[in-house]
Amino acid sequence: MANLKVHGVSLSPFVRKVLFALAYKEQPYDQVNVFPGDTSDEFAAISPLNKIPVLEDDGFTIPDSSIILRYLEAKFPEKPLYPADPQQQARACWLEEYADTKLTECCAGLFRERFLARAFFKREPDEALIKTILTETLPPVLDYLESVVQAEGFFLGDHLTVADLGVTSAFCAASYGDFQPDAKSHPKLAGYVARAMESPIVVERMAEEQKAAASLGVSSQ
Numbered sequence: 001m002a003n004l005k006v007h008g009v010s011l012s013p014f015v016r017k018v019l020f021a022l023a024y025k026e027q028p029y030d031q032v033n034v035f036p037g038d039t040s041d042e043f044a045a046i047s048p049l050n051k052i053p054v055l056e057d058d059g060f061t062i063p064d065s066s067i068i069l070r071y072l073e074a075k076f077p078e079k080p081l082y083p084a085d086p087q088q089q090a091r092a093c094w095l096e097e098y099a100d101t102k103l104t105e106c107c108a109g110l111f112r113e114r115f116l117a118r119a120f121f122k123r124e125p126d127e128a129l130i131k132t133i134l135t136e137t138l139p140p141v142l143d144y145l146e147s148v149v150q151a152e153g154f155f156l157g158d159h160l161t162v163a164d165l166g167v168t169s170a171f172c173a174a175s176y177g178d179f180q181p182d183a184k185s186h187p188k189l190a191g192y193v194a195r196a197m198e199s200p201i202v203v204e205r206m207a208e209e210q211k212a213a214a215s216l217g218v219s220s221q
């Protein structure tokens, strides 16, 4: 049994971000399937904002995916996720934050309406909301990412950073909503997302998610 435990379901973009980091750092873990919105006293005690994920390490608990990534970096510094250069590090953290907020808002909306609506909530998708995301909310976000992503390699160039984990996790959510950036309008970003989705850690995680979703009764079939 692993000392590390991740509380949260795999389909959450923030849980996925942490699971990417654990896979990259080759750390075994156990997972406790806590759903978003868990209001139990037990969960509130380890997650004061009632959000997933929470990381548990031998009895120590810490919430929030970005803080968890910093903890993992401090505890397992091999294969760093943060550039040593202060400006590159700040950029990586900013892009992680941008992905966690603005990008995830759009991608999680597509995931919820195009996948979860029927598969989990047993309702019809909100087509008006999907249209607003695709035509109004998401395009400027894609424009911004296109202006900062590198044409080759990882998001910031030669090394994988927390920016990659945040951005890729959000686009994994969007992929459930059949969305990926268009190579005509956003060629660098489309190339980056295609490379990221083919990387072994992402391929393996998405395969695990299919199994996790089936076991949680979430299925598009």
Ligand SMILES: N[C@@H](CCC(=O)N[C@@H](CS)C(=O)NCC(=O)O)C(=O)O
Pocket: 012, 013, 014, 035, 036, 037, 038, 049, 050, 051, 052, 053, 063, 064, 065, 066, 100
């Ligand atoms: N900043 C947090 C955000 C976590 C978050 O919003 N998690 C969602 C699930 S994807 C959640 O638990 N929502 C429940 C709620 O807001 O009540 C992080 O990075 O971990």
